[in-house]
Amino acid sequence: MRKVLMPLLILTFLAPAALALWQAQGLSRLFAAFAESGELLQGCTDVPEAVALAEELRDRALRIERYMRSIEDRKTELAKAEESLTARLRELKAQKSRIRARQDSASSDVRSDIDRLVALYDQMKPDQAAAVLTNLPADFAAEILIRVRPEAGARIIAAVEPRQAALLTAQMGARSVRKQ
Structure with missing residues (x-):
């Protein structure tokens, strides 16, 4: 049963x-x-x-x-968590865009300032430019020397004391290698 x-x-x-x-x-x-x-x-x-x-x-x-x-x-x-994360992601992307815009603006300002300095050093006499560049930080001086006209750069380096010229030349070469 x-x-x-x-x-x-x-x-x-x-x-x-x-x-x-x-x-x-x-x-x-x-x-x-x-x-x-x-x-x-x-x-x-x-x-x-x-x-x-x-x-x-x-x-x-x-x-x-x-x-x-x-x-x-x-x-x-x-x-709810997905909604919150999506909103946060949008917010972070907006912040990233604003930061990138600020950095681009700052980079543009720096480039224009350096371009003005380069034009200034192009107009200076090599002895005067060499005297000023030797008192600048080596990486900054190398940046300026890379950007000036090659003839002006050669005259400026020739006017610099040999030890300082070697240091500036090394800085210029190191900068070129870093870019690659």
């Missing part, structure tokens, strides 16, 4: 589930229907296995329903 009763009970519980799925009801409504299994046990309350199975199914349905709710809550949290 027990061997016949278990498949009958399984069919009793699976039939409503199949019907609910067939009608495309939501999962939570499906499990809620199992949780209210009072009418399914009508006439079977004297079979302890059926009662235990019904309670087990009800408990599982309730756990699944809680789990589905927690998944929905997590989906909501993830959507």
Whole structure:
């Protein structure tokens, strides 16, 4: 008798589930229907296995329903986090653009200042330019010497003391290597 009763009970519980799925009801409504299994046990309350199975199914349905709710809550949290991250990303990209614009502007200003200095040194006499360049930091002096006209640069380096000229020439060569 027990061997016949278990498949009958399984069919009793699976039939409503199949019907609910067939009608495309939501999962939570499906499990809620199992949780209210009072009418399914009508006439079977004297079979302890059926009662235990019904309670087990009800408990599982309730756990699944809680789990589905927690998944929905997590989906909501993830959507909010994604929204927040997207907004932050947009903000960072805007800041990056502003910083890049400022850097480009500053670089342009520096280039124009250096161009003016180069024009100034091009107009100076080599002895005077050499005297000033020897008092500047070597990397800055090398930058100016690289940018002046080659003839003016050669005359200026010739007017510089040999030790200082070697240092400036090394700086100019090192700068050229760094650019490559």
